[in-house]
Amino acid sequence: MSPQQAVTRKAAAAATRTKLIDSGLRLAERTGLTGLSVNLLVDEAGVSKGTFFHHFGDRASYLLALHREFHDRIAEHIDQTISDLPPGRERLLAGATVYLDMCLQQRGIRALLLEARAEPAVAQEITRRNAEFAHRCEPDFAALGRRHPLESAQLAVAMTAEAALIELASGSQVRAVRAALEEFFG
Secondary structure: OOOHHHHHHHHHHHHHHHHHHHHHHHHHHOOOOOOOOOOHHHHHHHOOOOHOOOHHHHHHHHHHHHHHHHHHHHHHHHHHHHHHOOOHHHHHHHHHHHHHHHHHHOOOHHHHHHHHHHHHHHHHHHHHHHHHHHHHHHHHHHHHHOOOOOHHHHHHHHHHHHHHHHHHHHHHOOOOHHHHHHHHHO
16 A cells, blocks of 8 residues: 555545544434434444444444544634633633533533433543643632632533533523623632
8 A cells, every 4th residue: 555545544534533423423412322323323424334333343432532522622622712811710711611612512512411421431531531621720720819729620610511511401601600600710
């Protein structure tokens, strides 16, 4: 296989993987995670079962990849938004707003935020990811003069995730919820 063919195959594999992830996010909105079967997923993505199992191995691995992909996308957007902001209130608000807005744009995320905790591998990933976000927010709470900046950051991460669920249930932004987050952020 020539180097060009290898690059082409890698690009095609990445495109197929992305198609499967995006299809899962769409399906999760309609079926939740409990109704998200491999059969529905491959039909939605227009690929074979063999292709699915080649990329993910099993459903649990797929759900973990789905969760990671969504949160990687969020982290990238948050990083872009806050990169020029100094630690503190404005940076916290900007990051929380990006998170909430992205959750509303991807309505299937409600299933990831609620149902995914029943999947052991995904539950571990949620715990890891929340800890990562809390450590990223810790300097913001330190800049605000909080006596317990890490613990404040951990609570902020949990509150922001809960705010996303409230907004997803209402189908739109909930100003009072966002205002309450602003109050917590100082």
